[in-house]
Amino acid sequence: MIPFLDLSSMTLEVRDDVMAKWQELLESGRFIGGEPVESFEREWAAFCGTPYAIGTANGTDALHLTLRAMGIGGGDDVVVPTNTFVATAEAVVLAGAKPRFADVDPDTLLMTGQTLKAAVTPATRAVIVVHLFGQMPDMTELTRTAAELGIEVIEDAAQAQGATWASARAGSVGRAGCFSFYPGKNLGAFGDAGAVVTSDEGLAERLISLRDHGRVLGSHYTHGAIGTNSRLDTLQAVVLSAKLRRLEAWNISRRHITATYRRLLDGEHVRLLHEADEARSVNHLAVIRVTDRDRVQVTLGRRGVATGIHYPTPCHLTEPYAHYCRTPLPVAEAAASEILSLPMYPHMTDDQVEYVCSQVNEAVREGTSR
Numbered sequence: 072m073i074p075f076l077d078l079s080s081m082t083l084e085v086r087d088d089v090m091a092k093w094q095e096l097l098e099s100g101r102f103i104g105g106e107p108v109e110s111f112e113r114e115w116a117a118f119c120g121t122p123y124a125i126g127t128a129n130g131t132d133a134l135h136l137t138l139r140a141m142g143i144g145g146g147d148d149v150v151v152p153t154n155t156f157v158a159t160a161e162a163v164v165l166a167g168a169k170p171r172f173a174d175v176d177p178d179t180l181l182m183t184g185q186t187l188k189a190a191v192t193p194a195t196r197a198v199i200v201v202h203l204f205g206q207m208p209d210m211t212e213l214t215r216t217a218a219e220l221g222i223e224v225i226e227d228a229a230q231a232q233g234a235t236w237a238s239a240r241a242g243s244v245g246r247a248g249c250f251s252f253y254p255g256k257n258l259g260a261f262g263d264a265g266a267v268v269t270s271d272e273g274l275a276e277r278l279i280s281l282r283d284h285g286r287v288l289g290s291h292y293t294h295g296a297i298g299t300n301s302r303l304d305t306l307q308a309v310v311l312s313a314k315l316r317r318l319e320a321w322n323i324s325r326r327h328i329t330a331t332y333r334r335l336l337d338g339e340h341v342r343l344l345h346e347a348d349e350a351r352s353v354n355h356l357a358v359i360r361v362t363d364r365d366r367v368q369v370t371l372g373r374r375g376v377a378t379g380i381h382y383p384t385p386c387h388l389t390e391p392y393a394h395y396c397r398t399p400l401p402v403a404e405a406a407a408s409e410i411l412s413l414p415m416y417p418h419m420t421d422d423q424v425e426y427v428c429s430q431v432n433e434a435v436r437e438g439t440s441r
């Protein structure tokens with residue numbers, strides 16, 4: 072059986088480093104904030120090429136607190152792609168604003184300047200661009216379009232730690248970049264964690280306050296804003312620093328696996344997502360498109376290849392979000408019944424990748440010969 076995702080080899084690589092640091096922490100008793108959080112924030116900011124990184128409890132809070140720190144809330148609209156994990160739209164509602172859903176490009180399944188324009192309303196203050204599956208969309212075009220429209224760009228980079236567009240790191244292009252370190256992401260904690268990166272000092276200061284009960288910097292019981300408790304956990308910061316030292320190697324390995332998928336999958340029956348010349352994906356997921364997807368998925372399952380669907384229903388067609396959108400978004404709707412995510416994790420062996428390819432090719436050909 073080839074699992075869809077196997078975290079155990081990554082865990083094993085960092086286990087000794089993490090245990091040593093956790094031992095020190097247990098002895099010190101400093102479980103909130105402290106050196107491990109500050110170190111990771113410094114390292115993460117440097118990695119992303121931004122002056123500031125602010126740790127949060129998870130990626131959803133990173134997005135929702137960023138919107139609040141930018142003063143976006145009641146009466147405001149925020150454009151999000153409909154083809155995303157629900158948290159992108161959820162964060163907009165949590166901030167008190169309304170999500171407006173944009174369609175995506177048929178080759179990358181990412182938002183474009185055109186689909187952004189089609190979704191924008193007079194009340195739109197910002198767009199959350201999502202680097203889905205590990206790839207940044209055309210940020211040159213999106214940044215230009217947003218500037219023309221007079222709206223802010225926020226990056227949901229939860230699936231794109233280390234990705235670039237024209238050499239700029241994910242998170243460093245918009246006003247703010249929001250990350251999740253959920254265990255299954257390219258850089259994942261041993262639990263929930265997240266962060267925001269930005270070059271805007273004022274925004275960074277507001278986020279530091281909002282994630283910590285609205286505290287005025289340096290004080291304990293002086294509250295300058297209504298915040299929340301969304302601090303990056305100290306135990307998780309230790310894990311993230313240890314894993315960050317390996318992230319580039321792991322991303323290279325994912326790239327190698329993707330290249331093998333591209334080489335060996337039957338290009339006539341299997342459509343792979345396009346990678347733009349200026350983009351360097353970190354291949355969070357290996358998404359293919361096939362007609363007859365449900366049958367292919369069942370067949371693969373029987374032959375020991377676990378797969379996933381990201382995501383089965385575009386956000387604007389899910390019950391809680393349907394009332395925010397009254398127009399069809401045909402590209403995302405058509406893709407939803409064709410997408411299939413193949414196994415992807417850095418320690419997948421060549422044999423495993425080759426086995427997946429042969430099974431996918433067989434499964435799709437069986438469908439066409441009937």
Ligand SMILES: *Cc1c(COP(=O)(O)O)cnc(C)c1O
Pocket residue numbers: 129130131132155156158159201203227229230250251252253263264265
């Ligand atoms: C994982 C993810 C999030 C949410 O992160 P959590 O840490 O689970 O709150 C947001 N957006 C995208 C695109 C994600 O993949």
